[in-house]
Amino acid sequence: MNRCQCLTAKGTQCSRDAKQGSIYCFQHQNCQNKGKTSQKKVAVQKKSPPKQKSPPKPKSPPKPKSPPKQKISQKSKHKYMLDDIYIDMYTLGENKGKPYDQFIEEIIKKHNEIAEREESLHLAKLNKIVYRGTDINIIIPSLDNEEGEKHSFHNENGFTTGQLLYEIAKFIPDDDNIENIFGNHVYFEGLRQDDNDPNTYELSLGS
Numbered sequence: 590m591n592r593c594q595c596l597t598a599k600g601t602q603c604s605r606d607a608k609q610g611s612i613y614c615f616q617h618q619n620c621q622n623k624g625k626t627s628q629k630k631v632a633v634q635k636k637s638p639p640k641q642k643s644p645p646k647p648k649s650p651p652k653p654k655s656p657p658k659q660k661i662s663q664k665s666k667h668k669y670m671l672d673d674i675y676i677d678m679y680t681l682g683e684n685k686g687k688p689y690d691q692f693i694e695e696i697i698k699k700h701n702e703i704a705e706r707e708e709s710l711h712l713a714k715l716n717k718i719v720y721r722g723t724d725i726n727i728i729i730p731s732l733d734n735e736e737g738e739k740h741s742f743h744n745e746n747g748f749t750t751g752q753l754l755y756e757i758a759k760f761i762p763d764d765d766n767i768e769n770i771f772g773n774h775v776y777f778e779g780l781r782q783d784d785n786d787p788n789t790y791e792l793s794l795g796s
Contacts, residue, residue, distance in 0.1 A: 595620035670719055670790060671750055672779030674710070675703040678767050678794070679775065685758040692758065693751050703776075715751035722747065726789040727780065729760045730770050737791065753780070757792065772796075 593603035595617035605614035613620050680699040684692050693715055700710040723745055728737040742748070742756050762770060773796045780790035 593617055594623060596622035668782040669779045669793070670782070671753060671777075672793075673708070674750065674754070674777060674779070675700045676754075676777045677703070677775045678761055678771055678777070679764060681754070681758040681777070682761040682763055682767055685761060689751070689755055692755055696751070696754060715754075716749050718747045719750050720748040720753065722788060724788060725753075726786070727753075727757060728783075728789065728791040729757065730792065730794075731760070739789070 591607045591612065593605045593607045593614040594612045595603045595614070597603055603614060603617055605616065607613055608618075611618065612623075674696075676696055676699050680695060684695045687695070693712065696715065697710045697712065704710070724741065724743050725748060726739050726741050728739050730737045738760070740756075740760060742753075744752065748756075761767070767775060771794060774794040776795045778793040778795045781793045783789035783791060
């Protein structure tokens with residue numbers, strides 16, 4: 590049998606069989622929706638052609654960076670030695686002539702007192718060789734010469750920190766004359782290498 594040709598309210602074809610001699614079922618004899626389908630018009634949006642991207646502008650080459658300016662302290666222009674030892678001329682003058690071991694004990698004590706939160710000084714550091722040459726000249730201020738006097742020291746095995754300090758102390762005056770020679774520059778700031786002679790160092794002092 591043929592299927593009813595009427596469309597339901599939902600827009601679908603009736604599922605019943607048509608009556609004999611009719612194209613509709615018994616319920617849809619007066620069907621007004623013969624052969625019509627409810628089609629929803631779908632609006633078709635015309636797509637506009639894609640916009641063409643403009644070619645990228647050529648990048649200008651990066652400007653070369655100028656090297657950072659380095660702050661050069663007056664101290665960094667020269668090579669220094671023993672500049673991490675914190676003592677003063679009074680300590681050297683008071684302990685000159687003492688046996689080496691006692692002298693070193695006083696140096697360690699004074700360093701740790703002045704340095705406070707800085708690195709503590711130990712015997713191992715004072716026994717470390719810091720000058721490997723056999724001969725060294727050290728210029729030390731004196732009462733007789735404002736520019737200082739050059740003293741020469743010799744050791745076949747080089748010099749440790751403690752040995753250099755022990756030798757320097759021999760030429761530091763007593764308390765009464767320290768202020769006359771050094772003024773308020775009584776703190777040891779190391780040995781500064783001479784610009785013209787790598788074996789010569791000058792006693793560097795600060796206040």
